[in-house]
Amino acid sequence: MGAIQAIRGTRDILPNEVSYWQHAEATARTIFQRAQYQEIRTPIFEATELFARGIGEATDVVGKEMYSFTDRGDRALTLRPELTAGVARACIQNGLLKPGSLQRLWYTGPTFRYERPQAGRQRQFHQVGIECLGSDSPLADVEVIALATDLLQALGLRSLQLDINSVGRGEDRQRHRQALVDYLTPHKADLDADSQDRLTRNPLRILDSKNERTQTIVQDAPQLLDYLSPESRRHFEQVQASLNDLGIAYQINPRLVRGLDYYTHTAFEIQSADLGAQATVCGGGRYDGLVATLGGADTPAVGWALGMERLILLLQELQASPTTAPDFYVVSRGAIAQARALVLTQKLRQQGFGLEFDLSGSGFGNQFKRADRSGAIACLILGDEEAAQGKISIKWLPTQTQDTWTQDRLLTSPDSLRQTLAQLRETLAASQT
RNA sequence: GCGAGUGUAGCCAAGAGGUCAAGGCAGUGGAUUGUGGUUCCACCAUGCGUGGGUUCGAAUCCCAUCACUCGCCCCA
Structure with a gap:
C-alpha cells in the first residue's frame, strides 16, 4: 500500500535473470572483438533534433514514440529511441570518419520508446548493435549480417528466419511510391481504414497490411524491387551471392520495409516464431545517407540492432538458468x-x-x-x-x-x-x- | 492511441455477498544448543492491485484508477 512501483513499461532485471544477460553480452563481445569491432558508448539522451533529422519526422518513432522533454536550460532533449543516430553523431563530432577509412563499432545500452507495453515490448528496453561505417561494398552488408547470425547461433538459438530486401535509394522509392499511389487510389474505397490513412502518409506500409481484402488488392501492386536502379539491383544481387557463399539461409521479402527513414539498399530482419506479435529479434540495413544528413561527410554505412529483452526471452525458453554454486x-x-x-x-x-x-x-x-x-x-x-x-x-x-x-x-x-x-x-x- | 481480458503471499493458486481467505511450492524456526539432502511439527495475507460506492455485511456487485497480458498500429 502506497509502495512506489517501477513505472509503466519498465522492469527490474533480477539476479535470477541476470545470468542470461551476462551470457548474452559476453558472447556478443567476443564475437564482435573477433571481427575487430570496437565498443562505443554514447549518451542516453541527445538533442531532439538529432532524431527528428536522422530518423525522419514522418516516422512513428519520431512522431509518437519519443520520450522528449526540455531541461532547465530550455534545451529540447530526447531519451534515445535507438542508438544509430547517436553513434553517427559521435563519429562526426569526434572526427572518427576520416576519408577512405573504416569504423567498425558495436554498442549496447538502454533505449526508450513511448509505446503500449506487451510481451517483448517495453518503454525502456535494451539494444545491442553494430555499425560498419565507411564502406559501400555489399560485402560489408554481408559481414554485418553474418555477425548477427553468428551471435544468435553461438547462443544456441534455432528456428530463426532471416528476411532480406532492398529498399533502393531515395529516388527509387519516390518513383515506386508514385506508382503505388497511382495503382491504389482507384481502389481506395475497398481498402481497410488504416490503409486508406496510409495512402498519403506511408503507402509502402499498405503492402504489409494484415487485412485480407487489402491483401488481395495489393497482390498485383507495383513491387519496389522492380523500381530499383541498376546499381541498387546489382548491390542486392551481390549481397545474395555472398550470403549464399557463406551458407546463410535467407528469404527475400519484398514487403520488408523499415520504420526509420535513413535506410537505403539492403534491409533485413531476423524473426522468431516464439515471440508472439513482437517477432523481430534483430533488424537493420544499410543507411548511406544518415551521416551526411547529420552534417558529416558523405559516408556509406550498414548496421543492425538486436533487442536484448526479446533475445533473453528466447534464451530462457531454451535453457535453465546457469547456476552459480560456490566451491x-x-x-x-x-x-x-x-x-x-x-x-x-x-x-x-x-x-x-x-x-x-x-x-x-x-x-x-x-x-x-x-x-x-x-x-x-x-x-x-x-x-x-x-x-x-x-x-x-x-x-x-x-x-x-x-x-x-x-x-x-x-x-x-x-x-x-x-x-x-x-x-x-x-x-x-x-x-x- | 484503439479493442478485449486478467489482478488473492516471493511463486502457483481455491474462494462466486454471511465462521477474523483453502491448499501447494519456496522461506524461517524447532525435533537435532557440532553435522545436510528424507521425515515430522510450528510460523508465514488485521488482508484479496489502489481509491471510492452499494449493502446490516464485499476478495465476491458497481464506478474510477493503476499495472500486466493478448490483438491492432509499429518496432528491437
Whole structure:
C-alpha cells in the first residue's frame, strides 16, 4: 500500500535473470572483438533534433514514440529511441570518419520508446548493435549480417528466419511510391481504414497490411524491387551471392520495409516464431545517407540492432538458468571461530575459490541445510574445537566424508584443493545424468 | 492511441455477498544448543492491485484508477 512501483513499461532485471544477460553480452563481445569491432558508448539522451533529422519526422518513432522533454536550460532533449543516430553523431563530432577509412563499432545500452507495453515490448528496453561505417561494398552488408547470425547461433538459438530486401535509394522509392499511389487510389474505397490513412502518409506500409481484402488488392501492386536502379539491383544481387557463399539461409521479402527513414539498399530482419506479435529479434540495413544528413561527410554505412529483452526471452525458453554454486560453504559457530572463519574465507577467495559465508548465527544443523541448498561441493567447518587448535574441518558433501586439516595446510595447498573439487564435481555431474 | 481480458503471499493458486481467505511450492524456526539432502511439527495475507460506492455485511456487485497480458498500429 502506497509502495512506489517501477513505472509503466519498465522492469527490474533480477539476479535470477541476470545470468542470461551476462551470457548474452559476453558472447556478443567476443564475437564482435573477433571481427575487430570496437565498443562505443554514447549518451542516453541527445538533442531532439538529432532524431527528428536522422530518423525522419514522418516516422512513428519520431512522431509518437519519443520520450522528449526540455531541461532547465530550455534545451529540447530526447531519451534515445535507438542508438544509430547517436553513434553517427559521435563519429562526426569526434572526427572518427576520416576519408577512405573504416569504423567498425558495436554498442549496447538502454533505449526508450513511448509505446503500449506487451510481451517483448517495453518503454525502456535494451539494444545491442553494430555499425560498419565507411564502406559501400555489399560485402560489408554481408559481414554485418553474418555477425548477427553468428551471435544468435553461438547462443544456441534455432528456428530463426532471416528476411532480406532492398529498399533502393531515395529516388527509387519516390518513383515506386508514385506508382503505388497511382495503382491504389482507384481502389481506395475497398481498402481497410488504416490503409486508406496510409495512402498519403506511408503507402509502402499498405503492402504489409494484415487485412485480407487489402491483401488481395495489393497482390498485383507495383513491387519496389522492380523500381530499383541498376546499381541498387546489382548491390542486392551481390549481397545474395555472398550470403549464399557463406551458407546463410535467407528469404527475400519484398514487403520488408523499415520504420526509420535513413535506410537505403539492403534491409533485413531476423524473426522468431516464439515471440508472439513482437517477432523481430534483430533488424537493420544499410543507411548511406544518415551521416551526411547529420552534417558529416558523405559516408556509406550498414548496421543492425538486436533487442536484448526479446533475445533473453528466447534464451530462457531454451535453457535453465546457469547456476552459480560456490566451491565451499563456510559453517562456523562462536564469536572467535566466526571471526577466524571470515579471515580464512577471504584468503581462499583471494586464491580464486568461491565461498559462501554463513551469516545466520543459527545452529550447525541449519547451517548444513543451507550448505546443501547452496550447491557447494564442500563445507568448511570452524567451531570452538577447531579454533582452539588452529584446525579446520572439511566435509566433502557428495561423498559425506570429513577431514580435519590445519588452517595452515588449507591455505597452502590450493592445487590439491582445486583437484579434489574438480573430481567431486565430475562424479556429481555423472551421477546426475 | 484503439479493442478485449486478467489482478488473492516471493511463486502457483481455491474462494462466486454471511465462521477474523483453502491448499501447494519456496522461506524461517524447532525435533537435532557440532553435522545436510528424507521425515515430522510450528510460523508465514488485521488482508484479496489502489481509491471510492452499494449493502446490516464485499476478495465476491458497481464506478474510477493503476499495472500486466493478448490483438491492432509499429518496432528491437
